[in-house]
Amino acid sequence: MKIVVTGASGYVGQNIVPILRDQCDKLILVGRSPDKLGKIFPDLECCTLEELSSVAHGFDRLVHLAVLNNNMKGTEAEFHKVNAELTYQTARVAEACEIKTFYNISSVHVLDEQNQSLYAKSKRAAVELLEDLESIEIINIYLPFVRGAEWIGKLAFLCNLPSFVAKPVESCLLALKPSVKMERIADFILQPQSDQNFVILSEGQTQNLAYRIIKRGLDLLFAVAVIGLLWWALLIIWALVRFGSQGPGIFAQERVGRYGTTFTCYKFRTMQQGTVQAGTHEVSQASVTPIGRFLRGTKLDELPQVWNILKNEISLIGPRPGLPVQKDLFASRQAWGVFDIKPGISGLAQVNDIDMSNPDKLARWDARYLALQSLVLDVKIILATVRGGGQGDKVK
Template sequence: MNESHAPSFIVAGASGNLGRQLVPLLSASGARMLLVGRDKNKLREIFPHHEVAIYADIPWAAGQYEDLIFLATTNSDSDASYEQFERTNVALALEARNLAAAGGVKRFTYFSSVHALEHANQSHYARSKRAAEEALNNSPGIVTKIIYIPALLGKTYSGSLAVLNRTPTFLAKLLLPTLKALKPTVNVTAVSKELLTNSAFQSNQSVILATDQDTNLAYTFLKRCMDLLGAAAIVLLLWWLMIIVWIVIKVQSPGPGIFRQRRIGLNGKEFTCYKFRTMHLSAPNVATHEAPSSAVTPFGKILRRTKIDELPQVFNIFVNEMSFVGPRPCLPTQTELIEERRKRAVLTLKPGITGLAQVNDIDMSDPVRLAVCDERYLKLRSIIFDLKLMLMTVAGKGMNDKIGKAAK
């Protein structure tokens, strides 16, 4: 690589697990680096062939580098107080960015964790990472990228995969695909590639880096097994309820008990989605939020509120057109939402009966916000995350019926 065009980074906090694995990869790609930390001697010991400095040196050295990568952190397994987390994860990050801006650095990259995306996670670590994001986005300075990463895969493992560091190599290799299926992961090489394209970002942005679960056969197998077992359990346990609901619908209003509607599924292909009919036959064939509330039958209101109307979709699961968890399928006429999902690769997912957007009460009246949430699910999907979303749905999350929202 031509050195005059090589990426150039100031790397703060390189002595941690991520830094120890990332610096050699960046160096091998031809990147120029200045490693910054509180202890220069420690950095020299770990990286004897790299230039090192302390934070106070950043302004005079910054003019030679285009990006500052902030890796310094108080880790999630620390028993430190919140104030200690905040000093490193927030205050030190702001200080480093201000010093970099004073020296003319063009871009600042802050490493966060997917734990910070879970607002229910009130650990000191997650709270401090969210506080850092807010502080960085709300304070003036150089353009900033926030990168959210899950458990790290490399020569050593971090986060939920740290147990593999103490496992015999042959056994770790056998267990890894299943553990990756249970929780999201990212390979350190993917992190390196993301940083080497940093010159492309010219405004504040955030990125979730995670390994695509579609390449993990263990995830595909476990998710399909979970869908089939769940659908079979519903049929075996609730067949009587489905028969009663079908009879009541037929008695209460003229028309079929099962409602069939064309929806957009995997890879943008249409399929027939099944539900218990909750509306009069005269109801317009539009998205739920566009339908008038008067179109819903009295019994249909109960079915929609309890989500019992979704039960026939287990047959869509049996024929592999849907999953229990995924983006809710939209109508072919909802072209804006389809395009937003296509741009974000959301259409590569099977649609679901419930999903991340649904439990967060995000409906199809806001196509961009919905597609962004669907993309987040695409990045973070795992078996444990799917189970969590299913339990949240059963517990009543996302039960607000948006019927008539746009018609009022």
């Protein structure tokens, strides 16, 4: 494996280069100042972008880390020149060198279209420019908080704590935001690639005990609060549904949950009795009852699922559970690893107006939540839901 790395003098570069150096046949570093790079990595070959064509023809990978970050000063034009134009220029040089794969490294903040920082806007512009290249494989990698071998900055104090104290504190801190280890990034770069050109690298939260405990605690607190404080509202809604149209007040339906197993999901009935068992997008508007339209718009129809929360079948936040008959959605979610987590009453896809009418797109957004899962994100989704986001799948 022969690899080129740009921007190796930054934090990620200085930590990932030693890992790559030990596992590849040849490694070349590219920068505006090869002498500066040479002082950091005296045992590696360094050159400018203009010199790359003469030393890296036919290499396997180019990892592009050169960037102007938000913590750096610059105008919008300067950010665009470095983060968009230089990225595109570097990819063109790599293409001319017949390098097989170009890795465009960005922060996950770029994925948030509402993030209008100079960094995010310029990195999104780079992705658009790279779409014009056809003779080189482009893989856009999005990274959350990157963890090196040791904690640095404000978290450096963790290195001096006893292990039995540091580990729980680390787990709690990592529960707040997604993170990825340097080794994980290096392993991805070194391994054979699939046909995915969009990748979020993250450790996730499935192995974080602190996150699981806190999330479960919040789920139970929500369920108990709904039952204890809103029992009277539940009775009123049940009565309105039960006597507003023919059929039961509570609708029980088989759904696909964690690990692909089925469970019985409970909701206030919003459809006419006898409506076909299918995805909501396949059901006509006429099937929705008058009270059902209001309940779906306010998500009050989901409140009976507090029983599913108590049974640990569902969470407050997670991918919405699909029906067993939705085979395409099941296959897409299985391929993206979405079934590794519990489904939820509301989710990232829903508050971004992604419903079950496009199974693969929904599964990709569910996978995005799996990668970016954190307590901060869960709170943001809850607030977005309260403000009216995720108002249920759209009917046909």
